[in-house]
Amino acid sequence: MTKEAIHPLSKTVIIVGAGFYGSVLAERFANDLNWRVLLIEKRNHIGGNCWSCPDPDTGIDVHVYGPHIFHTHRERVWKYINRFTAFNNYRHTVWATRKGKVYPLPFGLAAINLLLGKRLSPAEAQAWVQAEVDKEAITDPQNLEEKALSLIGRTLYEAFVKEYTEKHWGRLATELPAYIITRLPVRYNYNLGYYNDPWEGIPVDGYGRLFERMLKHPNIEIQLNTDFCDIRSSLPAHDLLIYSGPIDQYFDYKHGRLGWRSVRFEREVLDMNDFQGTSVMNECDGSVPHTRTHEFKHFTPERSFDRTVIFRETSFEPKPGDDVYYPVRAEADMAIRAKYQEEAAREHTKVVFGGRLGAYAYFDMDDSIGTALDKYDELKRKLTSSADA
Numbered sequence: 001m002t003k004e005a006i007h008p009l010s011k012t013v014i015i016v017g018a019g020f021y022g023s024v025l026a027e028r029f030a031n032d033l034n035w036r037v038l039l040i041e042k043r044n045h046i047g048g049n050c051w052s053c054p055d056p057d058t059g060i061d062v063h064v065y066g067p068h069i070f071h072t073h074r075e076r077v078w079k080y081i082n083r084f085t086a087f088n089n090y091r092h093t094v095w096a097t098r099k100g101k102v103y104p105l106p107f108g109l110a111a112i113n114l115l116l117g118k119r120l121s122p123a124e125a126q127a128w129v130q131a132e133v134d135k136e137a138i139t140d141p142q143n144l145e146e147k148a149l150s151l152i153g154r155t156l157y158e159a160f161v162k163e164y165t166e167k168h169w170g171r172l173a174t175e176l177p178a179y180i181i182t183r184l185p186v187r188y189n190y191n192l193g194y195y196n197d198p199w200e201g202i203p204v205d206g207y208g209r210l211f212e213r214m215l216k217h218p219n220i221e222i223q224l225n226t227d228f229c230d231i232r233s234s235l236p237a238h239d240l241l242i243y244s245g246p247i248d249q250y251f252d253y254k255h256g257r258l259g260w261r262s263v264r265f266e267r268e269v270l271d272m273n274d275f276q277g278t279s280v281m282n283e284c285d286g287s288v289p290h291t292r293t294h295e296f297k298h299f300t301p302e303r304s305f306d307r308t309v310i311f312r313e314t315s316f317e318p319k320p321g322d323d324v325y326y327p328v329r330a331e332a333d334m335a336i337r338a339k340y341q342e343e344a345a346r347e348h349t350k351v352v353f354g355g356r357l358g359a360y361a362y363f364d365m366d367d368s369i370g371t372a373l374d375k376y377d378e379l380k381r382k383l384t385s386s387a388d389a
């Protein structure tokens with residue numbers, strides 16, 4: 001057999017960030033193109049924000065950076081991810097506490113009827129919401145509050161959206177831009193499923209094992225605890241760089257810092273079988289400092305544990321160096337992002353930017369995986385056609 005026929009490891013890609021975006025590309029370059037991959041990750045583990053691992057006290061698989069429910073409508077992503085894990089039958093529901101009472105979200109017949117103490121039919125509930133919206137008479141909403149009122153009216157907005165949103169973003173709803181909300185779907189039925197996607201579940205042995213399987217390949221070298229910024233001047237020789245860290249950081253913040261909102265989690269182990277009876281409870285009252293409470297054992301109802309572990313999630317304004325979670329995407333941020341994107345376009349032959357931090361966008365997991373697979377197809381086409389030429 002000639003050397004060419006066994007595709008010698010002649011090329012190297014350096015990938016920054018071991019979240020889904022970076023890990024999918026690492027797996028594809030190693031398995032499909034037989035490239036050598038150097039995966040650089042600043043944390044002490046792979047998996048990015050989707051990482052999960054067994055809680056040291058209870059053994060329950062905890063999602064270290066907040067609850068992650070896998071759901072997708074993309075068949076390609078579903079087939080791809082199932083190569084590395086099986087999923088359980090978990091179906092996500094969200095409940096919300098408000099003034100001592102519990103309601104199911106998103107807004108549907110159950111929440112409306114519980115709130116009003118009535119038994120409205122689907123048509124009656126729809127007419128009630130429409131009347132609430134008409135009362136506001138807002139045609140050109142100027143801020144988040146006006147946008148929400150124009151979509152669902154005042155009663156639902158004040159009960160479930162206003163205080164929660166203000167806690168989450170740390171600003172008054174009248175100071176937040178309208179575009180943060182594109183829609184506030186109201187379901188006129190008793191379907192409590194949070195997602196509408198055909199595929200949903202939690203990896204049976206956790207996200208941690210999923211990532212370990214994905215990245216287990218002799219061509220993939222993983223360098224943890226390594227910040228790209230600290231080693232960028234001494235990178236080993238490479239043919240391509242894929243960067244899924246923050247785009248403003250890559251360009252040394254020369255056009256300014258992009259705005260993000262962060263969350264922190266307070267962990268508590270409880271000597272009881274079940275704390276709240278569900279995985280995620282939203283806290284709608286402004287007087288409660290945290291936004292949500294997560295109880296991870298409910299993600300794996302097929303497993304049993306004597307004790308439980310909960311995380312209380314609180315939002316805060318990050319300082320430089322803090323982990324970032326939700327892009328603010330205010331007008332000023334988007335203007336800064338456009339400048340970085342222009343710079344990135346000039347580097348496109350050497351560096352590929354992607355993932356939620358590289359794109360400065362909110363991605364669900366299937367968006368990160370889907371965009372990585374699409375990017376891989378595009379790169380493979382270019383790389384193999386330039387090699388053929």
Ligand SMILES: Cc1cc2nc3c(=O)[nH]c(=O)nc-3n(C[C@H](O)[C@H](O)[C@H](O)COP(=O)(O)OP(=O)(O)OC[C@H]3O[C@@H](n4cnc5c(N)ncnc54)[C@H](O)[C@@H]3O)c2cc1C
Pocket residue numbers: 016017018019020021022040041042043046047048049050065066067068069070071226227228229244245246249263325326354355356357363364365366368
């Ligand atoms: C609280 C919360 C809950 C969520 N829940 C869901 C959910 O239920 N379902 C769902 O589909 N999605 C959910 N998501 C979205 C999900 O987390 C993202 O889709 C996913 O993390 C994106 O993967 P990524 O690879 O783009 O980014 P990340 O997972 O953030 O990975 C980027 C990696 O790059 C590393 N990095 C950054 N800078 C550097 C550097 N300079 N040098 C080296 N490494 C660096 C980071 O440490 C990180 O590991 C949630 C997000 C949040 C914030």
